[in-house]
Amino acid sequence: MNSSTHCILCGDELVYTNDLSEINCHFCGEKAETELSCVNGHFICPKCESSSVEDLTMIHCLNTTSSDPVSIAMDLMNHPNFKIHGAEHHFLVPAALIAAFYNFKGQVGLKKEALELAWERSRNIPYGFCAMNGTCGAGVGTGTFISIITSASPLSGKEWQLSNMMTARSLDRIARSGGPRCCKRDVFIGFVTAIEFMDELLGVRLPVNSRISCPFHQANRECTREECMFYPEMKPVR
Ligand SMILES: [Zn+2]
Ligand SMILES: [Zn+2]
Structure with a gap:
């Protein structure tokens, strides 16, 4: 194209x-x-x-009225400055979730501060953290999102638990999908897991399209194709 x-x-x-x-x-x-x-x-x-992808992510998440994190992220990942793999995905996950969540709740005034917090907390997670530290930055991004919307702190009870539980669920699913790494797949897994988590534990059901079909597989040399649940011939998420 x-x-x-x-x-x-x-x-x-x-x-x-x-x-x-x-x-x-x-x-x-x-x-x-x-x-x-x-x-x-x-x-x-x-x-x-x-624009830099970080600025673009911030501005799009502030301005969009969408309640679908997948669609918000898909628009951003289609931008030519967004690489197929890279640390920019670590901010993308909490940013798109924050935008979708507050848009859905009608609390758009809370987005700016939440997005700035997400940027502060995500910007220092380096590329390759998944392999080098056993902790995918996209998975961490889902926990960052829950931490921000629940105002968790090291001294919180329930909020601390929910934030860690969110990251654990995402990382478990990301790990089970197996290597090699794919930032697109891991972002999608984070969204699917966070959407289920919000429904189950926060009573928030985002109006999202349940089927994600990855348009980026041709650009990813290491794509596992039929092994990936987001390959156009998708298998259900395990
Ligand atoms: Zn513009
Ligand atoms: Zn168009």
């Missing part, structure tokens, strides 16, 4: 109109004038086109 002629969000064609029209950027929400947008009306402003 040629990204200069196709939309990075939906893959459909970019088309020119004869007139300049005003359109909102999909990521930052700001209005801009353009002659070029995709047939489905997606537009990305020049600033968001060249």
Whole structure:
């Protein structure tokens, strides 16, 4: 797919109109004038086109109204600056979960501080932490999310327990999927596990599409293909 002629969000064609029209950027929400947008009306402003992935994650999570963490993360991971594997996935997981959770609860005013906390707590988890420390950063991101929304501290009771339980459940599932590492798969496992966890333990049922079909497998040389539950011919999550 040629990204200069196709939309990075939906893959459909970019088309020119004869007139300049005003359109909102999909990521930052700001209005801009353009002659070029995709047939489905997606537009990305020049600033968001060249943003760092961390800035883009922050701004998109602040602006999106979606309650589906998978869809929020999928838009970000489709951005050309988002690598197939990398430490940026460690912030992506709590950020997309925070955005979806507070959007669903109608508490959008709580997003900014929560996202800044998630960035502070995720930014120092290095790439390769999964293999070198036996602790996948995407799995940790789910525990970071629960810690932030429950205001857990080292002295908390229930909140401390929930945060650690969240990470443990994600890591267990990530481990069972086996190596080699895949940041996309591990992000998806984190979301599936966190969505179930919220439903079971917080009574929050996010309106999400239950089937995740990974569009990134061709870009990942080590993709385990049929062995992965998110390969387009998906097996149920174990
Ligand atoms: Zn599009
Ligand atoms: Zn923008």
